[in-house]
Amino acid sequence: MxxxxxxxxxxxxxxxxxxxxxxxxxxxxxxxxxxxxxxxxxxxxxxxxxxxxxxxxxxxSEEFRRLRALDDGVARAAAARATRERPHGLTAPAELDERAIEMAWTLGRYRSERRVLDVGYAFAEPVWLAGLVAAHPRELTGVDLVAREVPGMQTVVADLRQLPFGDRSFDVVFCVSTLEHVGADNTRYGSAAERDPAGPRDALRELRRVTTRGGRILLTVPSGERTGDEWYVKHSADDWRALFRETDIYVYDEEEYARTADGWQAGTNGAERVLCAELHPGRRRHELVRRLVPLSVLLSSVWVASTKPEAALARTKAGLPW
Missing domain, CATH: 1.10.1200 (Non-ribosomal Peptide Synthetase Peptidyl Carrier Protein; Chain A)
Incomplete structure (x- = not known):
């Protein structure tokens, strides 16, 4: 037949x-x-x-179009991991929210680190959770104010401002659209309503504390214009950067996205925006290293010029650094 x-x-x-x-x-x-x-x-x-x-x-249906965009975001992240690319210049349909951008940007930067923490996992998109589990971290932990069963993830109920983990417990921390809810009205998520303006700052200090010295915090936060009626914290990108600096967190890489008539695009040309950032604990240490590296290059060049003038001359003629 x-x-x-x-x-x-x-x-x-x-x-x-x-x-x-x-x-x-x-x-x-x-x-x-x-x-x-x-x-x-x-x-x-x-x-x-x-x-x-x-x-x-x-x-x-609109539901399927959104699911397709999220699936595409996770697939884009997997492609970036395979080539060790840091995704930039992402796009998403204008009629959808920013979640597909956030997934591709953050999950695409995962590099098979062993100990991974996902902050705010309980109400995360199933596509995100499945994609994170499929990335196969050896130890995957989720923390939130309420519990949710996720196969492949050890889950913990805790406040982000007082994490029950030791110092330097995680190699990578994912914090996708969660920081802005700390200390805010979270009744829709089954938690209490409160007004704690210091919530995001205290949470950042905890994230820095539980991240290893060479670890990373992959984070997204809303950065668009304030309307005055939000049930979550909304800062400008500059205000978020000031908070990172205040909590001794170094911005290694960042990109802001805006919803435009043509869709979500990198840039600030839109009232609704999201800041994606790769953060490293120890801002002062990172900034000191950045200042010392040019000095070491200069000293190396002086040493080459004084001890091996022929080699220095040859590299200069070839347009190469010493």
Missing amino acids: DDRLAVQLKFSELSNEEFVRRAFLLLLRRLPDEDARAEALASLRTHSLSRAGLIADLAS
């Missing part, structure tokens, strides 16, 4: 109930809610919608 005919007959054997269940699981990765299930079954029963039509409707 022809393969296509065999597949068609196999699917024809499925009940409408089972077909609807599988279609939602495959395209939206969830079971249909009761209203959607009833509507789909009624349409199939009355033949006002074909099975292929149901698939097409699900694939053209």
